[in-house]
Amino acid sequence: MKSLTVLFFCLYLVVINAQNIIMPPEPIFPIPSAEQLAWHEMELTAFVHFTLNTFTGKEWGYGDEDPAIFNPVDFDAGQWVKTFSEAGFKSVILTCKHHDGFCLWPGKYTEHSIKNSPFRNGQGDVVREVSEACKKYGLKFGVYLSPWDRNHPDYGQPEYIEYYRNQLKELFQNYGPIYEMWFDGANGGDGYYGGKREHRTIDRKSYYDWPKTLALVQSMQPEVIFFSDAGPGVRWIGNEQGRAGETNWNTLTPDTLYAGKSGIENLLNVGAADGTHWIPGEADVSIRKGWFWHEEEDSMVKSPEMLFNIYLSSVGRGSTLLLNVPPDKTGLLHKNDVNSLKGFRKLLDKTFKNNLASGKKVSSDNWRGHADEFAPANLTDNDKTSYWATDDDVLTSGFFKINDNF
CATH class of the missing domain: 3.20.20.80 (Glycosidases)
Known part of the structure; x- marks a missing residue:
């Protein structure tokens, strides 16, 4: 009985986590290989x-x-x-x-x-x-x-x-x-x-x-x-x-x-x-x-x-x-x-010795599912593979603000 309880609890966590997964935006243009x-x-x-x-x-x-x-x-x-x-x-x-x-x-x-x-x-x-x-x-x-x-x-x-x-x-x-x-x-x-x-x-x-x-x-x-x-x-x-x-x-x-x-x-x-x-x-x-x-x-x-x-x-x-x-x-x-x-x-x-934007604080009115992988902070994390993205229902341009002075 205890084993079944643990199993159902694990399945419950899987379902909850699956519901919380925020998918990346679908491409709307051709993308590179x-x-x-x-x-x-x-x-x-x-x-x-x-x-x-x-x-x-x-x-x-x-x-x-x-x-x-x-x-x-x-x-x-x-x-x-x-x-x-x-x-x-x-x-x-x-x-x-x-x-x-x-x-x-x-x-x-x-x-x-x-x-x-x-x-x-x-x-x-x-x-x-x-x-x-x-x-x-x-x-x-x-x-x-x-x-x-x-x-x-x-x-x-x-x-x-x-x-x-x-x-x-x-x-x-x-x-x-x-x-x-x-x-x-x-x-x-x-x-x-x-x-x-x-x-x-x-x-x-x-x-x-x-x-x-x-x-x-x-x-x-x-x-x-x-x-x-x-x-x-x-x-x-x-x-x-x-x-x-x-x-x-x-x-x-x-x-x-x-x-x-x-x-x-x-x-x-x-x-x-x-x-x-x-x-x-x-x-x-x-x-x-x-x-x-x-x-x-x-x-x-x-x-x-x-x-x-x-x-x-x-x-x-x-x-x-x-x-x-x-x-x-x-x-x-x-x-x-x-x-x-x-x-x-x-x-x-x-x-290009210094990236002036690196590490600067960034805020935005919207980011995708409020998930870290799409947060505005990605714009200044010095990682060219990360990015900021908005929710799909944001049909006009979102905006972001870099708060620190350069």
Whole structure:
């Protein structure tokens, strides 16, 4: 009898507690995936443009460059990644293949690669060394693989798509984990194309069969984030100045969008308030005028103050900042770029050293069920995962007041 009494009492407590559980509010907009949330938390990503263009002085290689010119004699991926880490960057995206088609890894599907250069006596693998340096310094590693290939003879034909997908297989099966796949919107135009030296155009919407290509990558690494004009994981911010719109919605409706579609820059810059998918913006910009290193730009590196202003206009508006820092032809980051990154880090640390709202007393006219997990005090508890929420029947904006003086 005593056992039954205890059992009923326990059941009674369970029922009472269940009645007192205050459920969190239901989402009314699209919400980010776990991978997208982790991407948001990184804030700063280093973009590294490095290929034959570094040695020719071009921004876009034609595709006929000789691999023999690629020989960064002092190449040190550790110097790159250590510099980025000390500046507060959380990830690195490398241009494994730019539009010229030259590959920074010794793949088996093309001869236009690092294996036919004098670098490391033909045994070099820049992708491998950067990936390993990221692991050493605790940064995530991402890859840029240009869809447009001005060297390959089959570009514009169906056969090229198989070649491109084989390159993706090489990267995602041999250099993982890879957190972000960056697809450039530049597609089609003049090129070497195996010696044809002609102009080629493609249907940007259908040629690459993106759904199948993305599904292939996701089958190898399910947690990868895809970047393109249309997402689906992350969108371009619509300019190359690193500036998100003053109003910047992290939502977008991607149904009519695709990589390389023209005339959508304004939409990408501000997002869509009624967007059906969470597709946040990534704001890309170079620390120099160009994307690749050029000696004449050594004195034109953006100052720490300029970088800080860009940070406020990107991360400060809900985006992330993808800052390109190109190595020089020796294979190292130039001292001017390194010094600017150091100054940028000092400005960030000085500005955000103290959270002025932390620990301040907060009051509100309403909070959800008067439960602690939704109380106004959560606004100043220095925990970014906690929040204040009102009851569902509060149909107009609730208000809160921070009582202490700053």
